[in-house]
Amino acid sequence: MSDETNTGTGTPAGPQPEPLRFFGTTWIDHDGGYTGRRIGVAAGSLATAVAACFVLRFAYQGLAIADVGTPVTLMVVVMFAVCSALAFRHTWDAFTKRPDPDRQASLRGLLAIGSLLAYSFRSLTEAPGEKLHREEYETARDQYTRRTTRRTGNPSRKRNHR
Template sequence: MSENREDSPRRSRPPGSADGPDGRPGAGSGGRAGPRPEEIRFFGTTWVHHDGGYGLRRVAVAAGSLAAAVAGCLVLRFAYQGLETARVGGFVDLLLIVTFSVCSAVAFRKTWEGFSRRPDDPAREESLRSLRMIGFIGALLAYFLRSLTEAPGEELRRAEYETALARYEKRQGARTGNPGARRKPRRR
């Protein structure tokens, strides 16, 4: 699942960059220049230093996603019982089970992959959205399993943030000194 909204202005910039208080890109918060970490849903930026209740948030996200998956299974069970009551036939029962199983497996895989890399083709991911909604139980289980070890998406965002920090520090190291004080060569 993508934690960023499509209409977000931050979407067009590279990961790890942010606007500062003066509106300039890369000016960071609190007067600190440089890239800022990207926020993760339910965690904000607590994943960077594992502070601000990070452990409790992970426990709450794991419990919440598991509870939502169980509730979803109960809802699907009630729907299946409704089909049994209606006596629609064995083919429809089989079709329902296969559809939800396949969609849940695809949703699990796509959600799990989304935690470790950005999608190659956002249009393809958008076309799979309805499939992922049908297989919501798989997506919730992927979220539950990942939150047992880290904030979902933390590995990807940490790698992007550290890369952005390294690039920023490399650029800052190349800018030592006052460029205005340098003497310009005279033309003859």
């Protein structure tokens, strides 16, 4: 970042990085407890996914106690497996490109266990969404630098040195 600031506001000039959930802007320079936060997010989301699996286990036991039959039980197990796999893939893709907000809202109920697992696995390598935000931030910073770079002199007044 440059040392320039906006006149009167005291904020740095140019584009500002977008903070990530649980990480703020520590993803820029990997400072401020970034590694500890990654470990904590990975462990926390994995623990939450395990807890969600226990809830599903209790639901499965409820179906067994109700004696609803094999087809219904199998259908419920397959549904949760497929929904979790779809949610994992959807969440994993959202770390590399911006998801469609309407689709995200319609899938909110499905994105439980799969999303937690994707979040946990992504935290092992980087802050979830860091790659996407870094690309956007660097692009905005480069565009800002190109717009604000000043030319020296008037090109039409340059002498021809032949």
